[in-house]
Amino acid sequence: MQNKDACTSIMVGKKASLDGANYIARNEDRVKAIEPKRFLVKPAVKGRHETYVSPYNKVTVALPEEGMRYTSTPTLDQTAGPNEEDGINEANVAASFTESVYANDRVLAYDPYVKNGLAEDSLCTLVLPYIHSAREGVEYTGKLIAELGSAEGNGMQFADADDIWYMEVVTGHQWVAVRIPDDCYAVTPNQVAIEDIDFDDPDNYMWADGIQEFVEEHQLNPDHDRWDFRHIFGTSTQKDRHYNTPRTWFAQRYLSPNASLGQRPEDSEMPFIRKAEFKIANEDIQYVLKSHFNETPYDPMGDAPERKTYRAISLSRTAQSHILQVRNLNKYKTSIHWIELGVPAFNPYVPFFANADDTDESYRNVPEKMNLESAFWLNEALAEVVESHYQEFMEKDEDYQKELNEWARRKIAQVDKEAASLEGQALTDYLTGQNHEIATHYNERTKALFFELLTEGCELSKMSFKMDPNL
Secondary structure, eight states, rough: OOOOOEEEEEEEEEETTTOOOOOEEEEEEEEEOOOOOOHHHHHOOOOOEEOOOOOOOOEEEEEOSOOOOOOOOOOOOOOOOOOOOOEEEETOEEEEEEEEHHHHHHHHHHHHOTTBOOOOHHHHHHGGGSSSHHHHHHHHHHHHHHHHHHHHHHHEEEEOOSOOEEEEEOOOOOOOEEOOOOOOOOESSSSSOOOEEEEEETEEEEOOHHHHHHHHHTTTOOOOOOOOHHHHHHOOOOIIIIIIIHHHHHHHHHHHHTTTTTOOOOOOOOOOOOOOOSSSSHHHHHHHHHHHSSSSOTTTTTTSTTTTOOOOSSSEEEEEEEEEEEEEEHHHHHEEEEEESOOTTSSOOEEEEOSSSSOOOHEEEEEEESTTSSSSHHHHHHHHHHHHHHHHHHHHHHHHHHHHHHHHHHHHHHHHHHHOOOOHHHHHHHHHHHHHHHHHHHHHOOOOOHHHHHHHHHGGTTTTOOOOOOO
């Protein structure tokens, strides 16, 4: 079982968001401090006759003859599989796949993981090119699980312009999914999150065939009067209360400050789906994904005794973070794949229009060693410099991120206006060109700050001493 990802996911419905888009987002956190990621556009295919074999666990799948174009963020090292993770396809369907979740030993006793089943390295590759709606994403994945089994527990987000669905596969074959209400948001941090399932409401819930019978046969439901997926299949351990639940606590504290009063970081029964107390902007999603328990005693960048008590949301182990902004194509012509490389706390989210043929060389080509022409390495380097003198550099770094967010909003509005009269390949060519311009602007601005802070850092060495000017 791989389960290398230890992520935080956020979903925001279109009536809960400031701009009316559906949002799905996630920090992809890894075990290694450095795990280089690329940002690619995978081309559409037709007339293909191929079999996919995972380099990680040898799961074998006959690929459909046709597949759509899609964006993705694969790992540079492909020896453990593609690990494409997330993207938006040309049908305007977005998906984010590998929120690792963990089932309890009772349920795994009767439906263990399948060693050569579907694992996180293959999910995006085997699903995203073939789905035309968020609901179909759940259905398509469910069929693969029924056929192949699952090698691990995973939470998956699917979104189109109308719907968001969240799916949790928790054992070898058991799963459920819930439609996130349009006026709500949801946060999940590496634990089974979905609560009560209404089996009389298939418009808003989906589930594996036979899951009710499975639970009844093996006497797995601990509740007297409800069918709570989290209670039946999930865990509630010391690790959950120090590694997982504090992240939900912080996100809900920010997005629902009054409703969440009285919640504590170690609460095991915080609701999965909530209503925000204001319309959620892209910048609010960024704030949560960038956060490290800011303005609390649990901030690892602070000096309080409690600073190492809980696992924060933004980590030095974050390989990449993404916000998939699924917009109505009749109005905007394209959705936006926001990418952050490096440590979210210190680096900006870069907007790329999903209706594109390729990505910028600085995102497409990632050397194995540090190289400032690579966006991944440039952002990793900036994060290292900012953290090394956090108190001295954080204000400039925050100003830089704010400046780029302002620039991004203006740029997106300008591109939307210009794209309104374009169609077909002309539209794709135009948006591809704009993506290159966006990458160049962010890279140049990041280099400027990086070299400025490196220069200032020369004055902050601990190897300094008050010098006599006459010496």
